[in-house]
Amino acid sequence: MADNPTAAILIIGNEILSGRTQDVNVKFIAERLAALGHKLEEVRVVPDVPARIIRAVNELRAAYDNLFTTGGIGPTHDDITSECVAEAFGVPWQKHQATWDALERHLGAENFNAARQRMAMMPRGAVPIPNAISIAPGFSIGNVHVMAGVPKIMQSMFGTLEQKLGRGTPISMRAVHGLRIKEGSIAAGLGAIQQRFPMLDLGSYPFYRESGGGVAIVAKGTDAAALDAAIAEAELLIVSQGITPVRGEPAI
Amino acid sequence: MADNPTAAILIIGNEILSGRTQDVNVKFIAERLAALGHKLEEVRVVPDVPARIIRAVNELRAAYDNLFTTGGIGPTHDDITSECVAEAFGVPWQKHQATWDALERHLGAENFNAARQRMAMMPRGAVPIPNAISIAPGFSIGNVHVMAGVPKIMQSMFGTLEQKLGRGTPISMRAVHGLRIKEGSIAAGLGAIQQRFPMLDLGSYPFYRESGGGVAIVAKGTDAAALDAAIAEAELLIVSQGITPVRGEPAI
Numbered sequence: 001m002a003d004n005p006t007a008a009i010l011i012i013g014n015e016i017l018s019g020r021t022q023d024v025n026v027k028f029i030a031e032r033l034a035a036l037g038h039k040l041e042e043v044r045v046v047p048d049v050p051a052r053i054i055r056a057v058n059e060l061r062a063a064y065d066n067l068f069t070t071g072g073i074g075p076t077h078d079d080i081t082s083e084c085v086a087e088a089f090g091v092p093w094q095k096h097q098a099t100w101d102a103l104e105r106h107l108g109a110e111n112f113n114a115a116r117q118r119m120a121m122m123p124r125g126a127v128p129i130p131n132a133i134s135i136a137p138g139f140s141i142g143n144v145h146v147m148a149g150v151p152k153i154m155q156s157m158f159g160t161l162e163q164k165l166g167r168g169t170p171i172s173m174r175a176v177h178g179l180r181i182k183e184g185s186i187a188a189g190l191g192a193i194q195q196r197f198p199m200l201d202l203g204s205y206p207f208y209r210e211s212g213g214g215v216a217i218v219a220k221g222t223d224a225a226a227l228d229a230a231i232a233e234a235e236l237l238i239v240s241q242g243i244t245p246v247r248g249e250p251a252i
Numbered sequence: 253m254a255d256n257p258t259a260a261i262l263i264i265g266n267e268i269l270s271g272r273t274q275d276v277n278v279k280f281i282a283e284r285l286a287a288l289g290h291k292l293e294e295v296r297v298v299p300d301v302p303a304r305i306i307r308a309v310n311e312l313r314a315a316y317d318n319l320f321t322t323g324g325i326g327p328t329h330d331d332i333t334s335e336c337v338a339e340a341f342g343v344p345w346q347k348h349q350a351t352w353d354a355l356e357r358h359l360g361a362e363n364f365n366a367a368r369q370r371m372a373m374m375p376r377g378a379v380p381i382p383n384a385i386s387i388a389p390g391f392s393i394g395n396v397h398v399m400a401g402v403p404k405i406m407q408s409m410f411g412t413l414e415q416k417l418g419r420g421t422p423i424s425m426r427a428v429h430g431l432r433i434k435e436g437s438i439a440a441g442l443g444a445i446q447q448r449f450p451m452l453d454l455g456s457y458p459f460y461r462e463s464g465g466g467v468a469i470v471a472k473g474t475d476a477a478a479l480d481a482a483i484a485e486a487e488l489l490i491v492s493q494g495i496t497p498v499r500g501e502p503a504i
Contacts, residue, residue, distance in 0.1 A: 014453055017292045018472055019282030020425060020501075021457070023275070026297070030271030040269045042304075045278070045295035048455075052294075075436040076456040077443035107436075115439030150458055173272060184327040184359075187367030191329035203266055203300075204328040205273070206402055220270055249272075 004039040004168035004222065005065040010056050011045040012071040012081050013149055024151055025070045032158060037168025037222070038066065048072060053084040061088075061144050066165065068158075071149030073138060075115040082139075085146055086123035096122040099137060106135045131156035140164075169222040174231040177207070177216040177250045178238040189237040190217065197230045199223050207250050214243075216250055256291040256420035256474065257317040262308050263297040264323040264333050265401055276403055277322045284410060289420025289474070290318065300324060305336040313340075313396050318417065320410075323401030325390060327367040334391075337398055338375035348374040351389060358387045383408035392416075421474040426483040429459070429468040429502045430490040441489040442469065449482045451475050459502050466495075468502055 009029055015021040023045075030040050041064055046052045053072075060067045072081030086093035100120035104112045119136040122128070128137035129145065131153055138147040138157045147157040183204055194202040200221035207213055217234040219227050231247075238245035261281055267273040275297075282292050293316055298304040305324075313319045324333030338345035352372035356364045371388040374380070380389035381397065383405055390399040390409045399409040435456055446454040452473035459465055469486040471479050483499075490497035 011295075014455055014472070015457060015470070016278065017282060017295070018423070018425060018453075019279050019284075019286055019292075020470060022279050026268065027271050027274050030269060032271075034271055040271075041299060043263075043269070043295075043297035047293060048453075074439075074456070074458070076439045077446050078453075078455050111436070113436065113440065115443075116436040119436075150460070152460060171270070173270065184363070184365065184368040184371075187326075187328045188365065191367075194329050201266055201270075201300075201330075203330050204326070205267060206326070208402070208404060218267070218272060220266070 004037050004171065005166060006041045007033050007038045007066045007068065008042040008044070008060040008064040009040065010060055010067060010069045011043065011149075012048060012053055012069060013045065014047050014078070016045050017047055025149070025154055028151065028155060029068055029158060032162060034171040034173075036162060036165055037170045038165070039168070039171065048078045048080060050080060050084050050087070053081060054088045057085055057088040057144060061142065065143060067144045069144065069146050070154050073119070073136070073146060073148055075119055079118070081146055082118075082121060082123070085141060085144060089123055089141060091124040091141075093121055094124055096120055096126065096128065096139075099128055103135055129157045129160050131160060171220060171222055172224065172227060173218055173220045174227045175216055175218045175249045176231050176234050176238065176245050176247050177214055178241065178243040178245050179212050179214040181215040181238060181241055181243055183215050185241060186215065186237050189240070190234070193230055193233045193237065196233070197226050200226055200230055202230065202234075209250070214250065218249075256289050256423065257418060258293045259285050259290045259318045259320065260294040260296070260312040260316040261292065262312055262319060262321045263295065263401075264300060264305055264321060265297065266299050266330070268297050269299055277401070277406055280403065280407060281320055281410060284414060286423040286425075288414055288417055289422045290417070291420070291423065300330045300332060302332060302336050302339070305333060306340045309337055309340040309396060313394065317395060319396045321396065321398050322406050325371070325388070325398060325400055327371055331370070333398055334370075334373060334375070337393060337396060341375055341393060343376040343393075345373055346376055348372055348378065348380065348391075351380055355387055381409045381412050383412060423472060423474055424476065424479060425470055425472045426479045427468050427470045427501045428483050428486050428490065428497050428499050429466055430493065430495040430497050431464050431466040433467040433490060433493055433495055435467050437493060438467065438489050441492070442486070445482055445485045445489065448485070449478050452478055452482055454482065454486075461502070466502065470501075
């Protein structure tokens with residue numbers, strides 16, 4: 001996976017840090033990035049505070065090939081992502097005429113108030129990311145892709161965006177699990193499999209459910225033959241414990 | 253909330269970055285921290301890579317009063333949080349005798365293999381965080397609190413830990429919502445309320461559901477009288493739109 005483009009997600013949202021809202025955007029973006037062959041390397045959540053947003057945008061856009069942000073692009077006082085991204089890039093925050101016109105036409109001039117006009121402001125050079133749900137777009141500037149926090153809108157924006165993103169070799173996962181397996185009993189064997197397949201990431205994840213717990217072994221990587229071979233070895237490791245392995249993830 | 257202790261969460265887990273696992277630990281810790289009066293200021297998710305973990309631990313423990321980590325403390329090859337925290341603090345990673353003895357007694361000497369012995373290793377000076385589910389503890393060192401990634405075990409560890417954490421003034425939330433409210437129509441009024449209550453964080457969150465969407469207005473802070481007054485003003489703002497406000501969050 002060394003050649004896959006890298007990515008980070010920045011979640012701008014007091015509502016995640018307060019515990020009000022359960023984030024579901026990371027899992028969605030992570031799965032889609034894996035399918036596109038992009039490697040998600042970091043996620044950060046920061047509050048709606050300009051200095052914090054600007055610093056995180058600049059650190060993450062420098063460190064990774066693409067940065068995806070969610071949240072803070074609506075019309076209210078706590079929606080400050082757009083001007084913060086302009087500041088991070090050192091460019092003016094200005095009217096995006098086509099977006100302005102589209103919003104004014106859709107809402108009617110009498111409803112296109114100062115708050116809503118903020119949604120037509122973008123960093124100079126930004127390219128809108130349309131979506132199927134709201135007239136107000138996200139935008140891309142350089143390697144930074146600014147999306148809504150509302151999952152349905154974000155998902156539509158990501159769908160627009162991914163057609164423009166480059167492709168890496170898709171990152172696949174294979175899994176096998178066994179009931180009553182103890183991690184400590186298979187750790188040495190699993191470590192040995194990882195050493196034989198250095199091009200893969202092998203993980204071991206205990207699961208707990210009413211009908212009985214166990215361990216899932218998950219292999220992740222871009223080499224399909226290696227994935228199949230590693231999971232076959234993981235199956236034998238489970239068999240060596242006197243347990244019947246089951247392909248795939250456990251149903252929870 | 254300026255006087256509240258600050259906190260960060262570091263999630264160590266390839267399984268979150270790959271999209272395999274939906275994180276639920278942030279919301280749990282965030283809610284409990286708010287009740288304890290600690291202000292969660294940042295969350296990061298990093299992969300199971302030593303340099304990345306060490307750097308994130310050092311940046312976050314320097315920036316905030318407390319750092320809570322989840323994940324990477326089991327017996328397998330990808331469980332490297334403990335030695336990384338030792339490295340971050342520049343102290344030896346060594347046998348914690350009481351934990352070693354407890355694990356050996358519980359498992360039996362014949363099952364206490366090299367992989368499981370790793371769970372009895374801690375940075376020098378660490379204090380175990382017992383839990384009700386597993387014999388293997390988490391640990392605290394300085395202002396860093398290292399917990400399991402499995403939610404049930406993490407939650408039990410946090411329960412142990414919170415008795416030792418200092419208390420700040422609890423951070424409360426109040427909410428009111430209105431159906432068919434448009435954010436753009438109330439943005440100016442809401443911004444004015446925020447200006448009148450600078451000690452609070454006011455947020456506005458659109459919601460979508462089959463029976464009809466709207467907007468929730470949420471106020472967060474430590475000043476109960478201010479919270480009540482701000483939410484009363486938010487109610488009037490909703491009324492001014494010809495909509496009947498409903499106290500609390502919308503049921504989804």
